[in-house]
Amino acid sequence: MSKEFTFTIKRISFDENYQPSDNTRITTNFANLARGESRQENLRNTLKMINNRFNSLAHWDNPTADRYSVELEIISVDIDVEGKGETFPTIEILKTNIVDHKNNQRIDGIVGNNFSSYVRDYDFSVLLLEHNKDKPKFSLPENYGELHGKIFKSFLDSKTYSSNFQKSPVICLSVSSSKTYHQTANQHPVLGVEYQQDEYSLTDQYFEKMGLKVRYFMPPNSVAPLAFYHRGDLLDDYTDLELIGTISTMETFQKIYRPEIYNANSAAGKTYQPSLKHQDYSLTRIVYDREERSQLAIKQGKFTEEQFIKPYQTILQQWAAN
Numbered sequence: 001m002s003k004e005f006t007f008t009i010k011r012i013s014f015d016e017n018y019q020p021s022d023n024t025r026i027t028t029n030f031a032n033l034a035r036g037e038s039r040q041e042n043l044r045n046t047l048k049m050i051n052n053r054f055n056s057l058a059h060w061d062n063p064t065a066d067r068y069s070v071e072l073e074i075i076s077v078d079i080d081v082e083g084k085g086e087t088f089p090t091i092e093i094l095k096t097n098i099v100d101h102k103n104n105q106r107i108d109g110i111v112g113n114n115f116s117s118y119v120r121d122y123d124f125s126v127l128l129l130e131h132n133k134d135k136p137k138f139s140l141p142e143n144y145g146e147l148h149g150k151i152f153k154s155f156l157d158s159k160t161y162s163s164n165f166q167k168s169p170v171i172c173l174s175v176s177s178s179k180t181y182h183q184t185a186n187q188h189p190v191l192g193v194e195y196q197q198d199e200y201s202l203t204d205q206y207f208e209k210m211g212l213k214v215r216y217f218m219p220p221n222s223v224a225p226l227a228f229y230h231r232g233d234l235l236d237d238y239t240d241l242e243l244i245g246t247i248s249t250m251e252t253f254q255k256i257y258r259p260e261i262y263n264a265n266s267a268a269g270k271t272y273q274p275s276l277k278h279q280d281y282s283l284t285r286i287v288y289d290r291e292e293r294s295q296l297a298i299k300q301g302k303f304t305e306e307q308f309i310k311p312y313q314t315i316l317q318q319w320a321a322n
Contacts (some may be wrong), residue, residue: 017043045286046256050248057247061102071097079155089118092114094112123301170229174257175226181197184196190244191235215227223265224264226254
């Protein structure tokens, strides 16, 4: 079966007035903040943290640390498997846009940043758990992550992507608490000190099947390295301001969601193993329920199984095989 799937995208501004639509994955960083009584305050404080961090990194010709602000768009990607106009919500990513108030200029930022996917929820929260249930030793299901990876690569190679975005995505996530990272002598003026590890984490392997390489950097004045998943050359393909937009956005989210790692009161050393059990950290003023979020991932993974994996199983298998 050689027929390609078709993709459509929808854009919505992520600002203090943002309200998730009914079909938005509510486990995403941005949607999770936009719920409950503290919704607007959460959003306002998050955006302020992003802007403050951006200006601290883009400090040249910026004496009052307010030259730039970051605008965020949520990019929702739907897939049409049969070509009948029936779509399934596949991927949600973020697009940064940078406003230079000194020059009255709007600068294109990086697309990607945060990454969420219904099929990924299914793989991690349903398929992987069921495969290892009552097993004495952890293992991966056969062809684990292959379908998701091929869907993602198909989207990147589609006309839908190329007509909307000029550069390949960069996805920025937390480092893995199951791995140890070692500081190198390599240092980038914006990305900071590079770290390396001896073996890939499960997430690294999963993103490799999406066609993405990974490098780990701890930006200036950060306390832990971030994982940057990218397709081309991370250091040469993007400008300093583009990279700063991604760092300031995703480091802010990580401070909210993983304060034990990214809002720790001391910085990572030359040899570093992240831990969510770390106690010496500070909380932000932003309300977030991590336990609820993990439970929702299971629910949304099962939703994907019932509404996408099972109904289109034959088509998906034939397509992935070719």
